[in-house]
Amino acid sequence: MGLFHYNIEKYSPKQLVIIPMVLLAISLVVLAYVTVTVGMPVTPGIDFSGGTAVTVITSDTTAQIQSEFAGYPLVSVSEGLNNGKFITFGTMSDAQYQSLTALVASKYPDAQIDQIGESFGKTLQDQAFIALIIAFIGMAIVVFVSFRTFVPSCAVVLSAFADMVMTAAMMNVVGIQLSLGTTAALLMLIGYSVDSDILLTTRVLKRQGKLNDKLTGAFRTGIIMTSTTIAAVTVLLIVSWAGQVVVIEEISAVLLMGLIFDILNTWLTNVGILKWYVLKGGGK
Amino acid sequence: MKQERIKDLFSDWRVLVLIVLLVLSVIAIYPHFDSNGNLTTNLQYGLDFQQGSWIQLEFKSEVVGFTTTEPVDTFVTNLSKSLDTDVVQVDANHLEIRKSYTQAELQPYFEAEDGTVVSYQPGISATTADLVKQILVDKINSMGTKDAKVNTITGLNGVTQYVRVEMAGVDMNQAQQIVGKQGKFEIRIQTTGNQTDHVLYGDSITSVQVPSQSPAGSGNWGVGFTLSADGASTFQNTAIKYGATTDPADHKLTMLLDNKSVYSAPLSQALAGSLQSEPTTQLFASTGSGTSGEQQATNLEIQLRAGALPVDVAIAGSGSTSASLGQHYMEMCLIAGIFALIMVAFVIFYRYREPRIVLPMVLINASEIVILLGFISVIQFQMDLPTVAGLIAVLGTGIDQLVVITDEILHEGLVPSPNIYLKRLARALTIIVIAAATVLIAMLPLALMDLSTLKGFAIITMMGVIIGVLVTRPAYGRIIMDILSE
Numbered sequence: 041m042g043l044f045h046y047n048i049e050k051y052s053p054k055q056l057v058i059i060p061m062v063l064l065a066i067s068l069v070v071l072a073y074v075t076v077t078v079g080m081p082v083t084p085g086i087d088f089s090g091g092t093a094v095t096v097i098t099s100d101t102t103a104q105i106q107s108e109f110a111g112y113p114l115v116s117v118s119e120g121l122n123n124g125k126f127i128t129f130g131t132m133s134d135a136q137y138q139s140l141t142a143l144v145a146s147k148y149p150d151a152q153i154d155q156i157g158e159s160f161g162k163t164l165q166d167q168a169f170i171a172l173i174i175a176f177i178g179m180a181i182v183v184f185v186s187f188r189t190f191v192p193s194c195a196v197v198l199s200a201f202a203d204m205v206m207t208a209a210m211m212n213v214v215g216i217q218l219s220l221g222t223t224a225a226l227l228m229l230i231g232y233s234v235d236s237d238i239l240l241t242t243r244v245l246k247r248q249g250k251l252n253d254k255l256t257g258a259f260r261t262g263i264i265m266t267s268t269t270i271a272a273v274t275v276l277l278i279v280s281w282a283g284q285v286v287v288i289e290e291i292s293a294v295l296l297m298g299l300i301f302d303i304l305n306t307w308l309t310n311v312g313i314l315k316w317y318v319l320k321g322g323g324k
Numbered sequence: 325m326k327q328e329r330i331k332d333l334f335s336d337w338r339v340l341v342l343i344v345l346l347v348l349s350v351i352a353i354y355p356h357f358d359s360n361g362n363l364t365t366n367l368q369y370g371l372d373f374q375q376g377s378w379i380q381l382e383f384k385s386e387v388v389g390f391t392t393t394e395p396v397d398t399f400v401t402n403l404s405k406s407l408d409t410d411v412v413q414v415d416a417n418h419l420e421i422r423k424s425y426t427q428a429e430l431q432p433y434f435e436a437e438d439g440t441v442v443s444y445q446p447g448i449s450a451t452t453a454d455l456v457k458q459i460l461v462d463k464i465n466s467m468g469t470k471d472a473k474v475n476t477i478t479g480l481n482g483v484t485q486y487v488r489v490e491m492a493g494v495d496m497n498q499a500q501q502i503v504g505k506q507g508k509f510e511i512r513i514q515t516t517g518n519q520t521d522h523v524l525y526g527d528s529i530t531s532v533q534v535p536s537q538s539p540a541g542s543g544n545w546g547v548g549f550t551l552s553a554d555g556a557s558t559f560q561n562t563a564i565k566y567g568a569t570t571d572p573a574d575h576k577l578t579m580l581l582d583n584k585s586v587y588s589a590p591l592s593q594a595l596a597g598s599l600q601s602e603p604t605t606q607l608f609a610s611t612g613s614g615t616s617g618e619q620q621a622t623n624l625e626i627q628l629r630a631g632a633l634p635v636d637v638a639i640a641g642s643g644s645t646s647a648s649l650g651q652h653y654m655e656m657c658l659i660a661g662i663f664a665l666i667m668v669a670f671v672i673f674y675r676y677r678e679p680r681i682v683l684p685m686v687l688i689n690a691s692e693i694v695i696l697l698g699f700i701s702v703i704q705f706q707m708d709l710p711t712v713a714g715l716i717a718v719l720g721t722g723i724d725q726l727v728v729i730t731d732e733i734l735h736e737g738l739v740p741s742p743n744i745y746l747k748r749l750a751r752a753l754t755i756i757v758i759a760a761a762t763v764l765i766a767m768l769p770l771a772l773m774d775l776s777t778l779k780g781f782a783i784i785t786m787m788g789v790i791i792g793v794l795v796t797r798p799a800y801g802r803i804i805m806d807i808l809s810e
Contacts, residue, residue: 095649134639141496150646153496160382160640163485171769178765186758224710224778227770228785231763232721238758239728246751261731264675265724271667272720276660276713283656287372291713 046259048311049252053319056312060304064202067209074212080165082208085217088165090158091115092129092137094144095286096151099123108147112140124284131158168223175230176204183234187241195313196237199305203233206305207298216294221287225294232269233302236262237310244314251318259307266306270299333806342799345791346691349698367697370706370777373654376492377499377644380477382446383456384424384636387483389417389443390434402437410525414449417442422635445483448635453484455527459633460489464502486640496644508633510580511559515566520578523562528555530605532628535621538608545617546610547624553605560603563591569600579609579624587611587624657712664716665690668723676730680807685726688800692722695795696788710781718788721763725756725792729801733808745809749801753793760793 048056071081078084086093100108102117105127113130120126132140137155144151156164179200184193207229216222243258244251273295280288333339354366371378392399396413404411407430409423421430427444434441448456453476464472471492478484489503509526532549551559562568568575572591579587587609591599598604611620645653669686676682693715700707732752733745763785770782 097649097652137639137642138497138500141500145495145497149495150648152643152645152649154641154643155639156641157382157639160380160486167773171773174769175766178768179762182758182761182765186761220778221710221713224714224770224781227766227782228714228717228763231766232717234762235721235724235759238762239755242751242755242758246754257731257735261727264671265727267675268668268671268723268727269717269720271671272664272716275664275667276716279656279660279663283652283659285653285656285709287709288657288660288713291710295717 046263046307048255048259048307048315051312053312053316056308056315060202060309063206063304067202067206070209070212071205080218082211082218082222084161084165085219085222086128086154086156086161087219087221088156088161088168090131090156090161092132092140092153092155093286094125094127094129094148094151094153095284096125096127096144096148097123097284098125098148100125109140109143112136120281120284122282122284126284126286164220168218168220172223172226172230175227176200179230179234183238186238187245189245191317192241192245192314195310195317196234196241198313199237199302199310200230200234202305202309203229203298203301206301207294210297210301211294214293214297216290219287219290221291222294225291225298228295229298229302233298233305236265236302236306239265240306240310241314244318251315255311255315259311262306263303266299266303270296273299329806333803336802338795338798338802342688342691342795345695345698345795349695349701352698352701353694354701366701368701368704368706369650369654370708370711370780371490371492371643371645371650372708373645373650374492375495375645375647375650376471376490377494377496378488378490378642379499379503379639380486380488380641381503381637382486382640383448383484384638385420385422385448385452386425386430386444386446387414387449388419388421388427388430388441388445390419390439391417391442392434392437392439394438399437399439403433403439406433406436412449412452414451418449420449420452422448424636445479445481445485447479447483447485450478450482450484452635453478453487456487456633456635459527460487460503464489464491487637494644495646496642499642499644500639508581508583508636509628510583512578512580513562513566513568514574514576514578521562521566523559523577524551524555526628526633528552528558529628530555535611535618535624538610543613543617544610545612545614545621546608547621547628548606548608549628551605551607553603556603556605559607560599563596563599569596572596579628653709657709661693661712661716661719664719668720672723672727675727681730681804684800684803684807685723685730688726688796688803689719689723692788692792692796693719695791696784699787699791700784705780705784708777708780710777711784714781714785715788718785718792722788722792722796725759725797726800728752728755729797730804733801733804742805745805749805752801753797756797757793760789763789 074083075081102119105117105125106114113132115128115130118126141153144153180197183196187193204226207226211222239262240258244254247254273292276288277292277296280292352366355363358364400411400413400419407421407423409421412420414420427441430441457474457476460474473490475488476484477486477488491499511523512520513523515521528551530550530552532547535545535547537544538546566575568591572593576588576590578585589609609624611617611624665686668689669682672685673682696715696718729749729752732748735748767782767786770778771786
């Protein structure tokens with residue numbers, strides 16, 4: 041009854057995994073390229089590289105804002121609906137920052153200002169990196185302990201890894217920077233993206249019945265699970281985009297991309313490997 | 325028959341726990357009308373949702389692990405002299421150096437004093453951090469800022485690198501004035517000619533009195549202040565060492581705020597005499613007579629009080645939200661939350677086409693959010709934007725797991741016997757527990773580390789998962805069993 045009909049039994053394991061594996065390879069190339077040019081797999085935002093962001097609701101045009109802040113290291117001005125503007129600056133000295141805040145306070149008293157120093161950004165960046173690694177390893181351990189079979193556990197962990205890598209690569213493509221908020225989104229993805237993989241693996245390994253029936257049943261449940269989350273996240277993205285709530289906009293955009301890749305990786309990558317494993321004689 | 329069923333349902337422990345928690349949560353959130361007739365709750369909002377500012381300060385200091393062949397006391401004294409700053413021994417193997425040096429810069433200084441640098445960590449010791457926190461709290465309180473929080477941010481190794489100050493109702497400029505321009509207070513003594521030497525920093529001053537006349541009614545103004553016992557003996561020793569007790573006029577004492585002289589005077593004859601024999605903790609800085617003397621005394625009081633951070637600081641990060649933008653964010657989040665719930669209900673309805681299944685699902689989903697908000701109220705957590713995103717993600721994934729339960733039970737047809745039903749519920753819960761465990765483990769590093777604002781977000785997300793697994797999902801299993809077996 042899902043949104044579309046997907047006939048898993050029609051395809052061989054090889055056919056199933058080929059598309060995501062190609063995408064994974066392309067994503068890894070993108071991440072490698074960005075790492076070489078920028079120094080990090082995803083372009084860091086001000087939370088990690090240091091800098092200042094000003095959010096303001098004003099009818100001033102981008103050009104007016106640019107001339108207003110000409111004396112400061114202006115990086116970008118982005119516009120949302122309802123005259124919302126999001127202005128970012130590079131790093132500056134304490135004295136320059138204080139004069140900037142004074143200027144913002146007099147010109148736009150209702151603005152929101154966020155500033156992160158360079159060394160503090162570096163600390164945050166290191167911690168975020170460690171958090172991501174620990175979270176991923178932790179997730180892998182939970183999966184291995186839960187299933188206690190090598191190939192199916194690897195399939196789940198590989199799917200989650202592919203989710204992360206493809207999402208991170210996509211962030212570069214659509215221009216979402218790595219910030220505290222998007223790091224939180226990536227961490228959420230580590231946790232949530234394995235939901236449907238766990239459902240699939242449990243159904244296939246622990247239930248009696250024909251493989252194809254089990255796969256079809258798991259897909260019916262799994263796709264609706266991901267769809268509900270996608271529905272919630274899409275609403276969040278639309279509202280935050282329209283309302284210029286940048287933090288939430290970025291978080292929900294990353295979650296949305298991750299969930300779409302999750303469909304791909306669960307129902308192609310994970311299913312493919314699991315099918316190969318069962319056909320080869322593993323499982324019950 | 326039907327009534328019996330409902331009675332049964334409501335006496336089931338899973339359902340009871342859910343209802344009790346829901347009621348408690350609503351009490352904790354306490355929605356009510358305030359005196360202006362506006363609807364308010366006990367929920368606390370962070371700086372994303374109300375006017376306010378935060379400033380995070382970084383300490384220009386480091387904690388260094390060391391070894392030395394010299395006696396430790398001599399080593400510390402010599403090092404302090406060569407580095408021209410305070411060096412405080414933290415424990416047997418660690419020193420706090422109150423000036424910004426890199427490890428490479430420190431190495432030659434340590435070698436010159438027969439020591440080695442074993443480890444290097446920017447920041448201050450826990451003891452100094454407590455002191456800084458206390459000074460900042462006092463300072464903010466004396467400025468009359470009502471709603472302020474000061475938190476030191478300490479790594480797992482016990483070294484504090486940052487202190488974060490959050491002030492509600494204060495804009496960025498005011499906040500910078502209150503916190504950012506932190507002065508460093510120092511007392512120095514004239515040695516020979518124009519040369520001076522360090523005596524004390526502001527941290528040796530334990531209290532500062534209001535301006536007064538001494539003797540009372542004489543018109544001779546000044547500020548009294550108290551030194552710690554250590555400070556008093558250092559003061560006495562230094563005064564004797566340079567001969568200030570015998571020749572006060574040529575050994576003036578200078579008070580510096582941010583390396584600028586704010587006060588300079590010789591020891592009084594009476595004090596010089598008494599210092600010769602014993603340390604004194606009570607000191608009085610006279611500023612002269614008349615209105616100008618009184619004015620100077622008032623300034624000196626503020627300088628003595630406000631400039632008392634023992635370590636230099638720099639602004640590491642800061643931010644502020646205006647009242648109107650906070651209001652705007654709050655409205656957006658409310659709209660997003662309501663629409664997300666409606667969208668989720670819509671997708672679920674599309675799948676099951678059965679109001680008797682969809683309605684309990686959505687209600688359970690909403691109750692999960694209510695319980696979570698209740699929990700947030702109880703722990704007085706201040707909601708911010710990432711937390712709202714987390715709450716809405718909980719909404720989306722919470723319903724996932726209700727789908728797992730429903731599908732597992734519906735598997736191979738309706739109306740299973742209670743035995744088979746419980747087996748299926750147990751199987752569904754296995755899937756849910758494994759999935760929940762992965763989320764918990766993924767959020768754990770964030771909850772333990774101090775990634776700025778994300779710590780609260782991680783705790784709330786973890787709490788959402790725990791409430792879901794322990795309370796709402798088992799209750800849903802019981803309720804849906806009743807509905808499906810009708």
